[in-house]
Amino acid sequence: MSNKSGFQAMLGAKCPQCRTGNIFPVSPFSFRKLSAIHHTCPHCQANLNPEPDFYYGAMYISYAFSVALVITALTAINVLVEEPELWMYLTTVVIGNLLLFPAMLRYSKVLYLYGMGKLKYKGD
Template identity: 60%
Template sequence: MKTRSLGAAIAQGKCPQCREGNIFPTSLYSYQKLTVVNHHCDKCGANFNPEPDFYMGAMFVSYAFSVALVVTVLVALNVLMERPPFWMYVAVIVGTNVLLLPLLLRYSKILYLYGVGKLKYSPKTTSKK
């Protein structure tokens, strides 16, 4: 069986320990159950909730994503237009944040679990259940 790379596992929202099980019960692009995380990996049994309110720290990652998005939009508007009106800044920033909200929330939790969660990759764990 071919192993999934770290980047592919993060992009697809897979378990940090086995890189096969799903972190979320629904698709990454689903608006249903947007913030619900599985309690355990369905392939290796890894615990995705090591302590109560573990994912509260993911707010910092989400904040960093939002700041990066705002800065990118501001720079893009200034490069593409000579003097955009203030309402255009507000409309584009609010619109992009609303459109990308599911991805920002999901990936902030994924990156937080990979970075702070104490799950390390072990290809032998996929046979456990």
């Protein structure tokens, strides 16, 4: 078992039960296999897919991430640029969403699994 805190395990996209095994087969920042999740933890064999379509609820978290990104980008442009034009807003939001899409999608699934997955940490 791992000595990682729950927060460190979430950041590393590790299994909520052992905090060692990876939830995703590739890096959370990778554009490959965006929706792929291990069905069971490679380390402790915990079920990471508790029911069919379990991760549909993560769409709400992903949406919240996108809204937060848009609000942050628009606020930053308003503060940094004296008279911003429409293309600045659109370009910033589109590029930001494209670059951060894999991380937002995957971390929404991680947060949903930790919050709703009913897997508890089994420490040493």
